[in-house]
Amino acid sequence: MTETTDFEAKADIAEIAVERYKQGLLTRRGFIAAMGALGILPALSGKTMAATTEIIVVNWGGKAKDILQEVMCDTYTKETGIKVTVDGAGPSAGKIRAMVESNAVVWDLCDSGAGSALILEKAGVTQPIDYSIVDKSKVLDGAVYNNGVGNYVYSYVLASNPKLLGGNVPQSWEDVWNVKDFPGMRTFRKSVRGMLESATMSMGVAPKDVYEALGTDDGIKASIDRFRQLREHVIVWGSGSDSQNLFLQEEVSIGNIWSTRAHLLKDQMEEGSFTVTFNGGVVAPGIWVVPKSNPAGTEEVMKFIAHAQTPELQVKWLEMIGCGPANPAAAALVPDSMQKWNPSSPENLATQIMYNDTWYAKNQISAEELYVDALIN
Amino acid sequence: MKTSPFRIFFNTGAWAVLAFLLLPLLVVIPISLTDTSYIGLPKQHLSLQHYENYFSSAEWLGATWTSIWIGVAVAIAATVLGTAFSIGCWLISNRASTIARWVLIVPILVPPVVQSLGFYRFWVKLDLIDTYFGVILAHTLLALPYVSISVFTALANLDRRITQAARSLGASVWQTVISVIIPAIRPGMLTGGIFAFIVSFDEIVGVLFLTVRTVNTLPKQIWEGIQESIDPTIAAVATFLVVLSLIATAAVSLRKKTA
Amino acid sequence: MPRLNDQTRYWMLVLPALAIMVIFYILPVLGIWEISFTEPATGFGNYVKMTESNAVKTSFILTFRVAAITTVGCLLLGYIVAYAISNFVSRLTPLMMALVLLPFWVSVLIRSFSWIILLGRSGLVNDTLRDIGLISSPLRLMHNELGVLIAMIHVMLPFAVLPMLANMRGISRSYTDAARGLGASEWTAFRSVYFPQTLPGVFSGALLVFVLSLGFFVTPALLGGGRVLMISEYITYQIQEFLAWGLGSALSVALLVATALVLLIAARFVNLKSALLERN
Numbered sequence: 001m002t003e004t005t006d007f008e009a010k011a012d013i014a015e016i017a018v019e020r021y022k023q024g025l026l027t028r029r030g031f032i033a034a035m036g037a038l039g040i041l042p043a044l045s046g047k048t049m050a051a052t053t054e055i056i057v058v059n060w061g062g063k064a065k066d067i068l069q070e071v072m073c074d075t076y077t078k079e080t081g082i083k084v085t086v087d088g089a090g091p092s093a094g095k096i097r098a099m100v101e102s103n104a105v106v107w108d109l110c111d112s113g114a115g116s117a118l119i120l121e122k123a124g125v126t127q128p129i130d131y132s133i134v135d136k137s138k139v140l141d142g143a144v145y146n147n148g149v150g151n152y153v154y155s156y157v158l159a160s161n162p163k164l165l166g167g168n169v170p171q172s173w174e175d176v177w178n179v180k181d182f183p184g185m186r187t188f189r190k191s192v193r194g195m196l197e198s199a200t201m202s203m204g205v206a207p208k209d210v211y212e213a214l215g216t217d218d219g220i221k222a223s224i225d226r227f228r229q230l231r232e233h234v235i236v237w238g239s240g241s242d243s244q245n246l247f248l249q250e251e252v253s254i255g256n257i258w259s260t261r262a263h264l265l266k267d268q269m270e271e272g273s274f275t276v277t278f279n280g281g282v283v284a285p286g287i288w289v290v291p292k293s294n295p296a297g298t299e300e301v302m303k304f305i306a307h308a309q310t311p312e313l314q315v316k317w318l319e320m321i322g323c324g325p326a327n328p329a330a331a332a333l334v335p336d337s338m339q340k341w342n343p344s345s346p347e348n349l350a351t352q353i354m355y356n357d358t359w360y361a362k363n364q365i366s367a368e369e370l371y372v373d374a375l376i377n
Numbered sequence: 378m379k380t381s382p383f384r385i386f387f388n389t390g391a392w393a394v395l396a397f398l399l400l401p402l403l404v405v406i407p408i409s410l411t412d413t414s415y416i417g418l419p420k421q422h423l424s425l426q427h428y429e430n431y432f433s434s435a436e437w438l439g440a441t442w443t444s445i446w447i448g449v450a451v452a453i454a455a456t457v458l459g460t461a462f463s464i465g466c467w468l469i470s471n472r473a474s475t476i477a478r479w480v481l482i483v484p485i486l487v488p489p490v491v492q493s494l495g496f497y498r499f500w501v502k503l504d505l506i507d508t509y510f511g512v513i514l515a516h517t518l519l520a521l522p523y524v525s526i527s528v529f530t531a532l533a534n535l536d537r538r539i540t541q542a543a544r545s546l547g548a549s550v551w552q553t554v555i556s557v558i559i560p561a562i563r564p565g566m567l568t569g570g571i572f573a574f575i576v577s578f579d580e581i582v583g584v585l586f587l588t589v590r591t592v593n594t595l596p597k598q599i600w601e602g603i604q605e606s607i608d609p610t611i612a613a614v615a616t617f618l619v620v621l622s623l624i625a626t627a628a629v630s631l632r633k634k635t636a
Numbered sequence: 637m638p639r640l641n642d643q644t645r646y647w648m649l650v651l652p653a654l655a656i657m658v659i660f661y662i663l664p665v666l667g668i669w670e671i672s673f674t675e676p677a678t679g680f681g682n683y684v685k686m687t688e689s690n691a692v693k694t695s696f697i698l699t700f701r702v703a704a705i706t707t708v709g710c711l712l713l714g715y716i717v718a719y720a721i722s723n724f725v726s727r728l729t730p731l732m733m734a735l736v737l738l739p740f741w742v743s744v745l746i747r748s749f750s751w752i753i754l755l756g757r758s759g760l761v762n763d764t765l766r767d768i769g770l771i772s773s774p775l776r777l778m779h780n781e782l783g784v785l786i787a788m789i790h791v792m793l794p795f796a797v798l799p800m801l802a803n804m805r806g807i808s809r810s811y812t813d814a815a816r817g818l819g820a821s822e823w824t825a826f827r828s829v830y831f832p833q834t835l836p837g838v839f840s841g842a843l844l845v846f847v848l849s850l851g852f853f854v855t856p857a858l859l860g861g862g863r864v865l866m867i868s869e870y871i872t873y874q875i876q877e878f879l880a881w882g883l884g885s886a887l888s889v890a891l892l893v894a895t896a897l898v899l900l901i902a903a904r905f906v907n908l909k910s911a912l913l914e915r916n
Contacts, residue, residue: 061605089590094876098497099589102506106590123879185757185779190862191877235779236862241605248415249607251757251779365878372873373691376698376865383822384724391720394713395735398793401750402742404760408753416753418760458653465649468642477654478913480662485912486895487665488851490868491888494875495664498671518661521653530914550645579743582853599745603858607752615746622741630734 054083055296055304059111061088062241063264067321068111072308084304090239091289093119100125100292108294108301114357115193115364117148117287127290133302138309138327140344142354143285150285151308152323155259155343155352156194157281163273164253173202173280176254177226179233184253187246188227188375190236192367193360194282197353198256199223201280211356220367228374236375247274259343263322266341276341278348284355285326318342402619409612416607427613437614440598444578447509447594451516451577456570458517459524464558466525467532468540468550478529482522489582492519497586507589515587516577523576524569531565532558665892668885675882682886692870692887696894699866702784702856703849707796709789710845711838714796718837722804736797744791748858751787752778755859779861787855795848796841799911803837840911843902850895867891 059068065088073084089095091110097120099105112120120126126147136144143150158176161184162169170182176198188195197210200223205213213219227234235252237243243257247265262276288308290301308314314325315333324344325331331344339345343352411417412424431437462481466474484492496515497506505511535558543553559566581596588597595614602611672682686692721732739747754760755778762774777783807830815825853868860866865873867887875884899908 061601087590092876093879095589097879098501098506102501103504104507104589106507119879185776190873231863234863238862239604245607249756249758368878369689369691372865372870373689373694376691376694376863381822383826387716387720388724390716391732394717394793395732397713398739398790399735401747401754401790402738404750404754405746458656461649462653465646465651468646469650474650475913477650480654481657482912483657483665484661486847486899488853488868488888488891488895490851490853490871491668491892492661492665494871494884494888495661495666495668498667499660499664514660518657521657525653526913533914550642554649575741579745581743581745596743596745599749603745603749603752611749612753615749618746619742622738625741626734626738629737630730 053296053300054085055108055300056085056087056106057109057111057304058087058089058091058107060090060240062244064088064240064260064321067317071313071317071320072304075313076304076307079307080303082300082304092116093123096120096289096291097123097125103293105291105293106295107291108296109304110289110291111151112148112287112289113193114143114145114148114284114287114355115360117145117289118357118361120289121145121147125292127292127294127298129288129290129305130298130302133299134305135309138329140285140326140328142357143287143326145287148287148289149305150326151288151305152286152314152317152326153283153344154286154322154324155278155281155283155348156189156198156256157259157262157276157278157343158198158254159247159257159262159265159274159276160254161247161250161252161269161273162275163270164250169275170254171277171279173198174204176256177202177230179230182254184233185235185251186230186233187235187237187243187252187255187257189243189256190238192364192371194284194355195227195256195371196220196223196367197282198280199226202226207280207351207353210353211359214359214363220363220370224367224370224374227371231375234375244268259324259341260322263341278343279351281343281348281352282355283324283343283349283352286323402622405612405615405619408609409616411609411612414608416609416612427609430610431613431617434610436593437595437598437610440593440595441614443509443593444595447513447516448574448578450513451520452570452574454513454517455520455524455573456566459521459569459573460528460559460562460566462521463525463528463532464554464562467529467535478525481525484519485522493583493586496583500587506587507591509592511587512584512592512594513577515583516580517573519580519583520573520576523572524566527569527572528562528565531562531568535561668888668892671881672885672889675885682882685883686886686890695865695867695870696890698864699850699868700894702781702788702864702866703846703852705785706788706792706849707842707846709785710792710796711842713789714793714800714841715834715838717793718797718800718804722801722807736794736801739790739794744854747791748787748855751783751790751855751859755783755786778859779863781860781864783859783861784856784864787859788849788852791852791855792845792849795844799840799844800834800837803834803840807833836907839902839906843899843906843908843911847895847898850898851891 057068057073059065065086069086073086076082076084087107091107091112093112093116096107096110096112099107117126128146129149134149139150140153158170158173160169164184165182168182170176175182176186196214200210200213200219201207203222203226214223235246237246237255237257240258240261243255244261244265246252247255248268259276259278259281265274266276288305290298294301309327311325311327311330311333314327314330317323318325318334319338322341324342325334331346334342334345339347342348407418408416409427410423410425411419412422412426413420466478500506500511505514539561540553540557543557548557579596581600584592584594584597585600588594599611599614602608673679717732717736721729721736752759756762757774757778759778761777762771765771766774777786811833812825812830815829816822820828851868852866853872856864856866857869860869868891871884871887871891874880874887902908
């Protein structure tokens with residue numbers, strides 16, 4: 001039933017159904033049912049979208065959705081007349097793969113991460129970036145892939161709630177593991193990404209030596225053990241909004257969270273109940289990926305990616321939601337007051353380390369195993 | 378009635394447990410009426426802003442409507458299929474039909490994540506991912522056990538001699554089924570249909586696996602709402618559903634009383 | 637037109653539902669077995685990985701523990717309710733019955749949301765306890781196993797009450813009355829005469845709750861704070877994050893086999909037919 005499906009016949013039946021629907025011979029529900037039964041509803045909706053060239057950009061929802069819409073998409077529409085809509089559905093690697101494999105691609109451009117971009121490329125469900133349209137020189141080193149390109153920069157940072165800690169704020173990862181002086185729950189990501197690094201630093205390893213220390217099995221075990229020690233004080237966040245909720249609901253007093261979420265929290269939380277340090281942070285690029293056979297077509301999406309590299313827009317993106325500019329040319333345009341919150345400002349870059357893809361490609365899966373085992377009761 | 382420590386223990390115990398059952402259902406009501414923008418009890422006055430939010434949101438209303446019509450479609454499909462199935466099994470009443478009945482209740486026993494995984498892979502092959510039909514089909518399968526159990530319970534109370542009499546008077550199998558058996562088991566069919574609707578209306582795991590963007594049901598909207606931000610709009614939706622349930626339960630208990 | 641015999645006609649009624657169930661449900665679920673042996677490579681690789689993994693072991697132990705505690709909790713609380721409903725007849729009995737059934741109408745998702753509101757660090761329970769001065773710092777009620785257990789017992793309780801209730805309604809008072817007449821105290825009569833008769837109902841309830849709890853997903857995922865990672869959540873985690881369909885499928889197979897084993901073992905104590913096929 002898979003490979004032998006007669007698509008032409010289906011398309012023909014679909015056309016008939018469309019006609020009947022237009023003539024009013026088929027009710028809407030009957031129409032949808034007929035389309036659904038033929039299994040062509042998604043394909044059909046994809047086609048109609050292509051005809052009107054709407055680009056669907058998918059990110060992780062919440063305020064980030066509205067801001068991406070305003071800063072990058074609406075400006076593009078103004079320039080070109082092409083409609084760009086942000087969907088906040090959360091383009092996890094699983095969902096992207098699901099969509100491509102089920103021939104039901106409705107997304108054109110997804111806000112993914114370095115690790116996921118590689119996994120997706122390997123699974124063969126994303127398209128190569130066309131670097132004749134997208135300018136490589138407008139992206140930080142290390143954020144250029146075959147099937148993905150950096151869109152903005154974020155960090156894994158140490159955030160805390162001084163109010164819950166009685167004003168005593170942790171300054172380093174060592175402090176985070178010091179439960180006696182810094183009581184309360186901590187939150188870490190439900191994945192080792194950006195987390196093992198902090199555990200390693202908490203043992204006194206210098207930032208620049210972190211991945212070297214994690215280069216051996218013993219090094220990994222040692223930092224996993226740090227989580228085992230701390231686990232009774234840990235709540236795990238799965239999505240960015242999870243981590244935001246945990247701070248907002250005052251469920252946690254300390255956390256290793258994304259700087260973008262921290263940027264939102266600094267405005268949402270009461271004065272004096274939220275602070276962040278980039279000290280010991282891990283800088284990672286967000287990555288655009290394009291699912292195979294996206295409805296709007298390859299070229300349209302590449303043009304949009306190029307548009308999103310504009311330095312002025314990247315600075316605005318930073319101001320509004322804390323996405324650090326991926327375009328090095330933008331750094332100079334960032335106002336001084338914002339530099340403190342900019343994960344890619346020269347000052348902040350100096351105290352952070354770069355997320356190491358090679359390490360993750362080699363060790364992530366086995367490390368995740370150990371991590372889960374260390375954290376669950 | 379005599380009181381003894383024994384009776385007091387069971388009686389107060391039972392009411393305490395029932396309070397435990399009820400409390401979490403009621404707690405959404407005051408939260409939904411809060412005048413704050415975060416989860417909490419009303420501070421200064423009661424406010425309907427979160428209901429306004431719900432009733433003015435195309436997303437929430439769209440999801441509600443989708444869930445309702447999918448639920449109705451599932452209820453109809455599952456009731457028709459399940460009733461025919463149960464009547465057939467009841468008429469056959471041998472080992473093979475018992476095995477068939479076991480097959481039909483398998484979805485109750487298989488963990489939701491496992492069955493959704495199975496659905497997903499198969500639905501991909503059939504191009505059913507993110508289609509209404511795909512969701513209706515999956516939900517119908519999940520609802521069939523409940524329909525077949527309710528209808529069979531109704532059939533178990535039916536006297537076989539009635540159908541035998543109808544047959545010996547010359548009625549065909551179909552006539553017997555339609556004019557003798559079905560009228561007698563209507564309550565069982567109704568219960569089954571209602572169950573089927575609820576199974577579909579509340580189903581979340583399958584929907585998470587089988588839909589992407591086109592199909593958005595109320596449980597999916599709530600699930601994403603909880604993940605996104607715990608805000609009182611969800612409490613308003615929840616209140617709405619809890620009140621409906623209270624009415625439904627009251628209606629059922631009253632009907633039982635009069636019946 | 638050839639005359640169909642009655643048996644054939646009966647089977648024509650049975651077949652549509654049965655065929656749909658077999659084609660669109662049974663086969664896809666069996667298909668998971670195939671995936672577990674073929675992705676990413678053909679062989680037992682996923683199963684080797686699974687048995688070698690400590691995380692999987694821990695998650696299985698956790699799953700069985702949570703299911704067991706939920707079952708015991710539901711039986712204790714449910715027994716009291718079932719007993720009161722079936723033995724103390726009063727005007728309020730229908731109300732009690734309605735309250736048992738009420739949660740069935742409200743989705744698990746909504747009930748989990750309610751528990752999030754109640755059990756959070758600044759949730760209603762903690763706030764109330766603090767306002768009346770019982771505690772000075774908030775209790776940890778959620779984002780741990782306790783929170784998951786509370787919410788799961790809440791969800792599963794009706795499944796325990798109904799089979800016990802059905803059983804208790806069939807028990808004649810005369811034995812207990814006879815024991816009382818012979819001078820046994822109320823407790824003794826209950827313990828040695830009434831209780832043993834209710835065991836079939838208790839076992840059916842236990843089986844239902846345990847089997848349903850094993851595969852539970854929504855409540856642990858929402859209230860567990862990521863640390864109460866039961867097998868179902870672990871499966872979705874493998875698939876969503878790492879696209880590890882093979883391992884996810886192998887875990888699913890293991891969960892299915894575990895469920896089947898529980899049912900097989902239970903068949904020795906419980907009349908499965910009356911517990912599952914003939915319940916309301």
